[in-house]
Amino acid sequence: xxxxxxxxxxxxxxxxxxxxxxxxxxxxxxxxxxxxxxxxxxxxxxxxxxxxxxxxxxxxxxxxxxxxxxxxxxxxxxxxxxxxxxxxxxxxxxxxxxxxxxxxxx
Amino acid sequence: xxxxxxxxxxxxxxxxxxxxxxxxxxxxxxxxxxxxxxxxxxxxxxxxxxxxxxxxxxxxxxxxxxxxxxxxxxxxxxxxxxxxxxxxxxxxxxxxxxxxxxxxxxxxxxxxxxxxxxxxxxxxxxxxxxxxxxxxxxxxxxxxxxxx
Amino acid sequence: xxxxxxxxxxxxxxxxxxxxxxxxxxxxxxxxxxxxxxxxxxxxxxxxxxxxxxxxxxxxxxxxxxxxxxxxxxxxxxxxxxxxxxxxxxxxxxxxxxxxxxxxxxxxxxxxxxxxxxxxxxxxxxxxxxxxxxxxxxxxxxxxxxxxxxxxxxxxxxxxxxxxxxxxxxxxxxxxxxxxxxxxxxxxxxxxxxxxxxxxxxxxxxxxxxxxxxxxxxxxxxxxxxxxxxxxxxxxxxxxxxxxxxxxxxxxxxxxxxx
Numbered sequence: 001x002x003x004x005x006x007x008x009x010x011x012x013x014x015x016x017x018x019x020x021x022x023x024x025x026x027x028x029x030x031x032x033x034x035x036x037x038x039x040x041x042x043x044x045x046x047x048x049x050x051x052x053x054x055x056x057x058x059x060x061x062x063x064x065x066x067x068x069x070x071x072x073x074x075x076x077x078x079x080x081x082x083x084x085x086x087x088x089x090x091x092x093x094x095x096x097x098x099x100x101x102x103x104x105x106x
Numbered sequence: 107x108x109x110x111x112x113x114x115x116x117x118x119x120x121x122x123x124x125x126x127x128x129x130x131x132x133x134x135x136x137x138x139x140x141x142x143x144x145x146x147x148x149x150x151x152x153x154x155x156x157x158x159x160x161x162x163x164x165x166x167x168x169x170x171x172x173x174x175x176x177x178x179x180x181x182x183x184x185x186x187x188x189x190x191x192x193x194x195x196x197x198x199x200x201x202x203x204x205x206x207x208x209x210x211x212x213x214x215x216x217x218x219x220x221x222x223x224x225x226x227x228x229x230x231x232x233x234x235x236x237x238x239x240x241x242x243x244x245x246x247x248x249x250x251x252x253x254x
Numbered sequence: 255x256x257x258x259x260x261x262x263x264x265x266x267x268x269x270x271x272x273x274x275x276x277x278x279x280x281x282x283x284x285x286x287x288x289x290x291x292x293x294x295x296x297x298x299x300x301x302x303x304x305x306x307x308x309x310x311x312x313x314x315x316x317x318x319x320x321x322x323x324x325x326x327x328x329x330x331x332x333x334x335x336x337x338x339x340x341x342x343x344x345x346x347x348x349x350x351x352x353x354x355x356x357x358x359x360x361x362x363x364x365x366x367x368x369x370x371x372x373x374x375x376x377x378x379x380x381x382x383x384x385x386x387x388x389x390x391x392x393x394x395x396x397x398x399x400x401x402x403x404x405x406x407x408x409x410x411x412x413x414x415x416x417x418x419x420x421x422x423x424x425x426x427x428x429x430x431x432x433x434x435x436x437x438x439x440x441x442x443x444x445x446x447x448x449x450x451x452x453x454x455x456x457x458x459x460x461x462x463x464x465x466x467x468x469x470x471x472x473x474x475x476x477x478x479x480x481x482x483x484x485x486x487x488x489x490x491x492x493x494x495x496x497x498x499x500x501x502x503x504x505x506x507x508x509x510x511x512x513x
Contacts, residue, residue: 017208017209021213027216030126030194030217032194037148055204056206057204058204058207059201059202059204059207060185060201060202061199061200061201061202061212061214062199062200062201062202063123063199064195064198064199065193065194065217066190066193066195066197066198066199066217066218067197067198067199067214067215067216068165068166068167068214068215068216068217069165070165071214071215072168072206072213072214072215073211073212073213073214074170074213074214075201075203075207075211075212075213076207076208076211077206077207077208078206078207078208080206090199103203104162
């Protein structure tokens with residue numbers, strides 16, 4: 001199953017500030033919630049999100065359990081050159097998902 | 107305590123989030139802010155925290171934080187933090203920005219265990235600290251499902 | 255003792271707000287969307303921010319993936335979903351073509367799974383069935399709910415209506431007590447909706463995920479302290495058939511967002 005949904009323009013003018021939105025499927029289980037058996041459900045969260053444009057980091061974010069399930073992040077970046085934007089989410093239980101989108105800068 | 111709450115949840119179909127294990131408090135929030143700022147001056151202004159004044163369910167609270175900044179190599183916002191005062195832990199997120207962002211703005215969705223204050227702090231490359239806060243009223247869902 | 259007190263409290267909340275909703279003529283139906291706060295409405299309206307779209311995207315992949323002993327994909331039989339599935343979700347529950355088998359949309363998808371693809375049926379509320387259902391239902395977004403004229407459905411809807419109006423559970427409530435008699439009033443901080451199933455499969459904040467109409471019905475039954483039916487039981491399908499008829503003409507908005 002594709003876990004992540006990225007929304008970014010496919011094309012941009014050089015120097016434009018563009019918005020990027022990223023959604024990912026994840027329960028963000030806080031570790032502070034009891035299950036039906038009364039025991040706490042173990043914490044299982046994404047801890048870190050980052051975006052790289054042709055290898056150069058353009059944004060990063062550290063999550064605590066208070067980030068909502070199926071984390072959504074939106075941020076801006078300046079379009080410099082055509083290429084690939086890579087996204088990486090890492091977290092508990094060796095969670096690691098990557099996604100990438102292509103962008104053409106004119 | 108937990109069992110009494112569970113009973114109430116079932117009986118009334120009313121949500122009481124059983125956060126007994128730990129709890130952020132205004133003191134814990136102040137302590138964390140002190141750690142992050144190192145006791146330096148934190149000023150109001152330049153930063154805007156857009157959060158709904160009222161949300162029907164605290165599991166998904168959309169918000170946007172933006173900071174006035176030219177976002178140049180000489181003058182940019184390098185971090186934006188968000189904290190809360192009543193969740194189990196005071197920290198919500200820390201975003202790392204750079205001149206390349208062009209605009210110092212971050213949007214996300216958070217969980218709030220209860221009606222409470224949230225506090226955003228931004229730090230610039232020169233070490234200036236800006237803060238804004240918002241009160242979010244979380245109304246209680248009338249009907250819930252058992253946890254599964 | 256406490257239970258009785260809480261039951262009384264609920265009744266008094268209803269009584270206290272009795273006057274508010276007795277108004278006006280015309281079609282007074284409204285969906286939960288209209289009673290949601292603006293931030294949640296925006297989340298539903300913006301495909302680039304709607305978390306239900308994660309399931310729609312996953313559904314598209316499943317739609318095109320060969321499955322089962324037949325090694326066939328949905329796409330091998332059906333043309334592009336925006337054509338072949340347009341309006342389909344607005345018609346179910348219905349009797350499967352040339353059969354006496356009454357199914358809701360998820361049931362229909364599983365008939366394809368077991369029949370055409372020779373694969374195992376997808377489990378109720380599993381990610382895959384929700385994803386396929388969300389993908390298929392999205393092809394009906396904006397279209398009015400249009401239950402079929404099949405005379406066999408008349409009896410099914412009548413059964414559903416009986417279930418909807420029958421008091422049950424430890425709180426001795428019927429669905430109609432809230433969603434007909436007291437819709438628009440407050441139960442604690444929440445506005446009681448009329449209970450129109452326009453948003454399903456729906457991303458519900460309370461669940462922190464996407465769920466089906468059957469899950470929502472189950473959720474209500476638990477709230478009433480009633481014993482929920484088994485998933486895919488005739489009772490749920492009858493209730494769904496009644497609710498879709500009751501919401502006839504209202505527009506499908508899935509993947510919807512609700513608190």
